Amino acid sequence: MKEALILLVEDNEMDVELTMDAFRENRLVNHIEVAHDGEEALAYLLGKGDFADRLRHPLPDIILLDLKMPKVDGFEVLKIVKSTPTIKRIPTIILTSSKDEGDRIMGYDSGANSYLVKPVSFDGFLDIVKQVTIYWLTLNVPSPME
Numbered sequence: 476m477k478e479a480l481i482l483l484v485e486d487n488e489m490d491v492e493l494t495m496d497a498f499r500e501n502r503l504v505n506h507i508e509v510a511h512d513g514e515e516a517l518a519y520l521l522g523k524g525d526f527a528d529r530l531r532h533p534l535p536d537i538i539l540l541d542l543k544m545p546k547v548d549g550f551e552v553l554k555i556v557k558s559t560p561t562i563k564r565i566p567t568i569i570l571t572s573s574k575d576e577g578d579r580i581m582g583y584d585s586g587a588n589s590y591l592v593k594p595v596s597f598d599g600f601l602d603i604v605k606q607v608t609i610y611w612l613t614l615n616v617p618s619p620m621e
Contacts, residue, residue, distance in 0.1 A: 484510045484541055484544070492510075540567055557585060567588055
């Protein structure tokens with residue numbers, strides 16, 4: 476598998492650590508940038524403020540996006556990402572604890588490429604991280620960027 480850049484948008488520090496542990500445990504070679512809320516994620520993706528230098532902060536290959544966050548929620552991040560020509564083709568995978576059908580509908584209607592519910596067990600989380608990485612970074616043929 477190629478080394479890729481993943482933007483993890485997650486406000487819960489325990490879930491951030493769980494995700495990082497799952498990548499390490501699976502021995503997956505990826506660089507992970509963490510945005511702790513939707514506002515920080517948008518600054519990163521749009522190259523604003525501290526993230527203006529694209530050599531230091533390149534666009535990610537995929538976005539793992541939580542929904543329920545302070546400041547700007549995941550739905551708003553998703554809507555902005557999918558309506559911005561320079562970043563709209565970045566695969567955006569919702570990774571949330573919400574099983575709510577309304578959230579799934581709104582997620583897909585807003586342009587999510589995939590909707591995954593965080594498993595309760597660490598082994599389940601390991602499997603999701605491995606499968607996401609295999610599919611989105613190995614098997615999937617990405618859309619050309621504008």
